[in-house]
Amino acid sequence: MNKVAIITGGGSGLGRSAALRLAKEKVNCVIVDVDEKGGNESVDMLKESGVDALFVKADVSKAEEVKHYVDETKNHFGRIDYFFNNAGISGSGKYFLETEVEEIDKIVGINLLGALYGIKYVGEVMLAQGSGAIVNTSSSAGVIGQDTVVTYSATKHGIVGLTKSLVAEYAKDGLRINAIAPGPTETPMVKQYFDANPKMKESAESGIPQNRLGTPEEVAELVTFLLTSDAPYINGEVIRIDGGFTNTKF
Template sequence: MSKIAIITGGASGLGLATASRLAQEGVNISVVDVNEEAGAKAVEQLKGQGVDAIFVKADVSKSADVKNYVDKTVEHFGTIDYFFNNAGISGSGKFFLDTDIEEIEKIVEINLFGALYGVRYVAEVMLKNGGGAIVNTSSSAGVTGQDSVVTYSATKHAIVGITKSMVAEYAKDGLRVNAIAPGPTETPMVKEFYEANPKMKENATSGIPQKRLGTPEEVAELVTFLLTSNANYINGEVIRIDGGFTNTK
């Protein structure tokens, strides 16, 4: 019987790459994103890969939207086996004291509240059905301090806390929760950030021992491994995938 995955931010970047990689394993996908047009294209692509897929539009900063994407997934597929809790935004790249309060609130609402709501509602379904696997998206900025991303970094450090504490509470009930900490990766969000802050791309690339950005496909391989049964005894880990970037910090 096919496994079922929910992927937030599933219409582009890490989310879409992971959806496509999971589809190669025969996993049916619930694509969650705020972008309806991109979500419809993602579903078309996944169905072309031979799996069933649905799109649910959601603003993850709203708890009602999160509950809705969980309910719609269960209504269509019957259960949830895997959850890639991935939706997030980066911010403007300004230093913290130059950042307006509205930007701080938006980043926290999407990156932190959105992740918490997702874990809350998805884990509830998983535990009723005997367990499941969750991968939360943290960041290299969630394991080290970095300038120009103070609020983003705060939310991504929080993802690490969510991951470890959920394991402390629910591993005994069949729940696995891990996090990934990607370094700079060639996603649409990162490309947009670096276009607005070109010097930061140069600084980031020069600071990566492998001297290049990561690819969404490389991250998708890691997420797929962590979600599937190949990683059954890995729990509560935060795995860096950054070309050695944070290893030198």
């Protein structure tokens, strides 16, 4: 029987790449995204690769919509083995005191509340099964401080905290929960941010010892490794995948 994964933010970027990589392992996927077009495109790509796939439109900042995507997964597949808790947004790139309250609320709602709601409802299913693996998406901004992304950074530091604390509570019950901390990566979200802040791209690339941005496919390899049985004793870790970017900062 094929394993089943939920991928939030699966309509593009890291989420889509991770879903396609999991499909190579014959994992059926539920794509969750607010972008209906992108989500359905991901599903079509997954089905072409030979696995079953389902799209559920959801705003992850709303608990009832998170519960809905979990219920739809249970109804369709009967179980949840893997969860890539990935949906997120970056923000406008303004300094914090110039940022509108509405933007702060939106970033916190999607990046942090969305992750918490996801683990709550997915975790309940996994706990009942007695097993499950979760990968949360943090960021290089979740392990160091970075200007122009203060709210984003705060939420990504929060992802690190929830990952470590959840392991303290639920590792004994068969759950594995890890986080990834990608550096600047060639995703639509990062491209949009750099388009609005062109000097930041030059600064980012020059600060990466490998002298390039990461790719979604490279991140997908790490996500797949952490979710699957190849990593049975890795639990509560926050793994940086950033070409050495954060090692040069502090």
